[in-house]
Amino acid sequence: MKHTRVKDLLAATTYGVEVEVKGWVKTFRNNQFISINDGSGIHNLQIVVDFANTDERLLKRITTGAAIAVRGTFLESQGKGQRVEVNATEITILGDSDPEKFPLQPKKHSLEFLREIAHLRFRTNTFNAIFKVRNALAFAVNQFFYDKGFVYLHTPIITGSDAEGAGEMFQITTLDLNNLPKQDDGSINYKEDFFGKATNLTVSGQLNGELGAMGLGNIYTFGPTFRAENSNTTRHLAEFWMIEPEMAFYELQDNMDLAEELLKYVIRFAMQQCPEELEFLKARLLDEEKQKPQQDRSEMDLISKLQFCIDQEFVRITYTEAIDILKASKPNQKKQFSYVIDQWGADLQSEHERYLVEKHFKKPVILSDYPAEIKAFYMRQNEPDAQGRKTVAAMDILFPGIGEMVGGSQREERFDRLTERMEEMGVPAHDLEWFLDTRRFGTAPHSGFGLGFERLVLFVTGMSNIRDVIPFPRYPKNADF
Numbered sequence: 001m002k003h004t005r006v007k008d009l010l011a012a013t014t015y016g017v018e019v020e021v022k023g024w025v026k027t028f029r030n031n032q033f034i035s036i037n038d039g040s041g042i043h044n045l046q047i048v049v050d051f052a053n054t055d056e057r058l059l060k061r062i063t064t065g066a067a068i069a070v071r072g073t074f075l076e077s078q079g080k081g082q083r084v085e086v087n088a089t090e091i092t093i094l095g096d097s098d099p100e101k102f103p104l105q106p107k108k109h110s111l112e113f114l115r116e117i118a119h120l121r122f123r124t125n126t127f128n129a130i131f132k133v134r135n136a137l138a139f140a141v142n143q144f145f146y147d148k149g150f151v152y153l154h155t156p157i158i159t160g161s162d163a164e165g166a167g168e169m170f171q172i173t174t175l176d177l178n179n180l181p182k183q184d185d186g187s188i189n190y191k192e193d194f195f196g197k198a199t200n201l202t203v204s205g206q207l208n209g210e211l212g213a214m215g216l217g218n219i220y221t222f223g224p225t226f227r228a229e230n231s232n233t234t235r236h237l238a239e240f241w242m243i244e245p246e247m248a249f250y251e252l253q254d255n256m257d258l259a260e261e262l263l264k265y266v267i268r269f270a271m272q273q274c275p276e277e278l279e280f281l282k283a284r285l286l287d288e289e290k291q292k293p294q295q296d297r298s299e300m301d302l303i304s305k306l307q308f309c310i311d312q313e314f315v316r317i318t319y320t321e322a323i324d325i326l327k328a329s330k331p332n333q334k335k336q337f338s339y340v341i342d343q344w345g346a347d348l349q350s351e352h353e354r355y356l357v358e359k360h361f362k363k364p365v366i367l368s369d370y371p372a373e374i375k376a377f378y379m380r381q382n383e384p385d386a387q388g389r390k391t392v393a394a395m396d397i398l399f400p401g402i403g404e405m406v407g408g409s410q411r412e413e414r415f416d417r418l419t420e421r422m423e424e425m426g427v428p429a430h431d432l433e434w435f436l437d438t439r440r441f442g443t444a445p446h447s448g449f450g451l452g453f454e455r456l457v458l459f460v461t462g463m464s465n466i467r468d469v470i471p472f473p474r475y476p477k478n479a480d481f
Helices: 006-011 056-061 111-116 125-147 206-216 252-273 275-289 302-311 319-328 350-361 415-425 429-440 453-461
Strands: 017-029 033-037 045-048 067-076 084-095 199-201 218-226 239-248 315-318 365-371 391-399 403-410 446-452
Touching (some): 006 017, 006 084, 045 067, 056 084, 125 252, 206 446, 252 365, 252 403, 252 453, 315 319, 319 350, 319 365, 350 391
Antiparallel strands (some): 239 446, 391 403
16 A cells, blocks of 8 residues: 555544555654654644554664554544544564664754754754755745746856955865875965865855856856855854856846745745645744844735735835935934944945834835945946945845845946956956956846745745755854754
8 A cells, every 4th residue: 555645644534444644753652643643744744653562662662763664544534633544454663763862852942052953953943844845945046047047057166266255165186185285385385275276165056147148148057155254153054055147138127026036936836836835833933933023023924924925016226325314314313323324435234124124114125225345246236326426236126024035236247347346346356357358248137136945945944044945054154963
């Protein structure tokens, strides 16, 4: 007999049939009622045991965490709390679980504790829901771009360039660290390394993506990226996934339009595909919010917040307009911001971004035209404004509770302007000759953006720590599992 998944049985309406179901024991009450789950959904199935006619040695092995196979009759439940159940005629233990050692006993566990046993936390309802939503969002991303005719480009994870110019990269090498080959000046001789040069894990697929866009038209990358920032916050990971489309013949407004459309599409898809999971996460968040002071609680529940973002047109303002709003705001004038805004050119912090979204506009916001000094070399330079201030055609999308969700720009397609900017910022042109060739041979306006996938999952699930929305988080001093 083929076994039936728990989620399918919970939805079934044909009673009196023989079924086989397999899963892990969640609870076993009164030697009579087993609650099992096979990971197919967040709801459990009740198994009714004829304990009087069941071997006592078998009953003792039915413990929380054990894997079992059950054959029996599928029935409408006569008891309260469940619609259906299975009357067991045969129970087989597939895998024992020592109740003295199994760490996930049927009680509430803190998220901090569950991070320590990340290999087992998939068995909890919370993480079942989170990773079902993550799965739906990942599928939706690929579906969105496929339907629009984009090419999915796999850009390299090992790279010899630093796309961001940040320098916070993980170096990779096959050299003997205890006996490094040196040059005459004492520096490491990377010519003896595997690739014959210094290489790192990528911080972004963007530069390679631009190469693809300048021949294929519209491409996107969706893969792991790495930052060696010594940052122990609830918003940062050392290894995370990025969605990075690059589009030929797109200008800044086209870029904004695509990013807004993508965000609305994937959120809507998750709401349609994961209603039970999101209802569970909504209830979890409401329970968590009860522990906070009233002024710190969200004005909307999780599902209302998601629907709000789908329904609203994102507000579009320039950086200069945002600075004027922030300078005049009460938190700024009363010096309640940790970083007070006193002049044009300030690099906006999360507190400023959230004020614009959550307090001032109460809508998602797209900020554009940032000061050139605080942005990367590849962003297209605008003409100076009336005050002679230099800006670039950059844009960020800001979301409630998160701050920056998307960062992007129109790329600088003019060879002379790009090389001048690289020289100003100390970016070595000789290392990026392949990149500059796209400006030498048939250059054209093009744009792109980056969307941190974990930040998106964080927003849609309502979780507060980014380490809880990736299966095995990597952060300073932690590379377990």
